[in-house]
Amino acid sequence: MIADDIPLVDLRAQHATIAVEVEDAVHQAMERCDFILGRDVEAFETEFAAYCEAGYAVGVDSGLSALELGLRALGVGPGDEVITPANSFIASSSAISFAGATPVWVDCDPETYCIDVDAARRAVTRRTRAIMAVHLYGHPADMDAVIALAADHGLKVVEDACQAHGARFNGRRAGSLGDFAAFSFYPAKNLGAYGDAGMLTTNDPELAASLRMMRNYGQRHKYEHVTMAWNRRLDTIQAAVLRVKLRHLDAWNGARRRHAMLYSRLLQGCGLTLPRTRPGVEHVFHQYVVQAPAREKLVAELAERGVATGMHYPVPIHLQEAYRDRGICSGSFPVTEKAALRLVSLPMYPELRPDQVERVAEEIRSLVAG
Ligand SMILES: Cc1ncc(COP(=O)(O)O)c(C=O)c1O
Numbered sequence: 001m002i003a004d005d006i007p008l009v010d011l012r013a014q015h016a017t018i019a020v021e022v023e024d025a026v027h028q029a030m031e032r033c034d035f036i037l038g039r040d041v042e043a044f045e046t047e048f049a050a051y052c053e054a055g056y057a058v059g060v061d062s063g064l065s066a067l068e069l070g071l072r073a074l075g076v077g078p079g080d081e082v083i084t085p086a087n088s089f090i091a092s093s094s095a096i097s098f099a100g101a102t103p104v105w106v107d108c109d110p111e112t113y114c115i116d117v118d119a120a121r122r123a124v125t126r127r128t129r130a131i132m133a134v135h136l137y138g139h140p141a142d143m144d145a146v147i148a149l150a151a152d153h154g155l156k157v158v159e160d161a162c163q164a165h166g167a168r169f170n171g172r173r174a175g176s177l178g179d180f181a182a183f184s185f186y187p188a189k190n191l192g193a194y195g196d197a198g199m200l201t202t203n204d205p206e207l208a209a210s211l212r213m214m215r216n217y218g219q220r221h222k223y224e225h226v227t228m229a230w231n232r233r234l235d236t237i238q239a240a241v242l243r244v245k246l247r248h249l250d251a252w253n254g255a256r257r258r259h260a261m262l263y264s265r266l267l268q269g270c271g272l273t274l275p276r277t278r279p280g281v282e283h284v285f286h287q288y289v290v291q292a293p294a295r296e297k298l299v300a301e302l303a304e305r306g307v308a309t310g311m312h313y314p315v316p317i318h319l320q321e322a323y324r325d326r327g328i329c330s331g332s333f334p335v336t337e338k339a340a341l342r343l344v345s346l347p348m349y350p351e352l353r354p355d356q357v358e359r360v361a362e363e364i365r366s367l368v369a370g
Pocket residue numbers: 062063064065088089091092134160162163183184185186196197198
């Protein structure tokens with residue numbers, strides 16, 4: 001990377017702004033040596049639950065673990081179907097498969113790229129146990145419609161909030177809207193650890209209590225194991241880092257929203273499809289995603305000019321090799337499949353400077369005009 005190249009995400013720029021705070025927090029945890037389920041894990045769970053306006057938070061080792069353990073704790077397993085969008089990161093679906101259930105994919109809304117709830121309604125069968133909405137790119141799914149659908153059929157509601165730390169839907173925080181929500185703290189997320197980490201949030205005290213056991217060998221008290229379970233604990237050092245970063249999250253999300261507004265203003269009318277935010281939604285722009293008709297050319301030319309881009313996601317889940325045995329052919333989910341060929345994620349991170357946003361927009365305008 002040369003000096004004025006613009007990356008998709010810049011973790012070093014963020015670390016530089018909080019290095020002293022993080023080093024102090026990690027140092028204190030090291031001094032205490034409470035590495036497993038230590039003080040910072042408990043404190044971070046309390047702080048993150050409060051931040052999400054949820055009753056309880058349970059720290060785990062990744063977003064995938066959060067989704068899988070949450071589904072298992074709800075009793076979802078073999079013979080059950082869980083409706084989920086084909087347009088997401090594969091972990092949304094692999095969590096369902098790991099729980100022993102079957103992901104039933106549906107198409108996405110062409111404006112928000114989140115689950116198409118009418119399609120979800122058509123996909124309900126007598127085996128359906130839950131609907132998993134994904135707040136993709138930081139834009140919450142239409143949770144009123146999801147909750148209404150679930151109520152009509154007695155289904156559980158799961159929020160995959162792995163990309164939506166701090167987002168709101170009709171005033172309510174992502175993470176407080178379903179039976180449980182899963183968060184990922186993968187380093188590049190809006191709230192990212194310095195390694196892998198994840199969290200479940202829920203308003204159900206019994207679910208939270210089972211999750212605490214499930215992440216820790218099914219242990220109720222020391223050496224008293226009531227279920228066969230896993231080691232999926234959140235690491236104390238990661239919790240120490242995340243406590244520091246949580247204090248900055250609202251400011252960082254605000255910066256992301258400002259960058260998004262500037263991108264949208266500068267790219268208006270240039271021939272790309274720009275992201276839309278539904279009324280009542282507070283988007284946190286984990287990604288700023290546009291659709292470009294000649295995507296590969298645009299991405300290659302931007303790379304030549306020092307602007308990095310991403311694709312979220314170039315292959316929809318139902319067409320992944322890992323799910324080949326399901327035999328779902330292309331053409332099944334046209335909105336998702338068309339988007340997969342055209343989506344481009346532009347550089348987006350809080351420390352991005354307005355002049356860098358301007359440069360990205362200028363490069364794009366000159367390339368799509370030419
Ligand atoms: C939508 C979505 N779901 C699930 C996950 C899985 O999270 P993790 O990578 O922490 O397992 C991610 C992130 O990677 C994600 O973006």
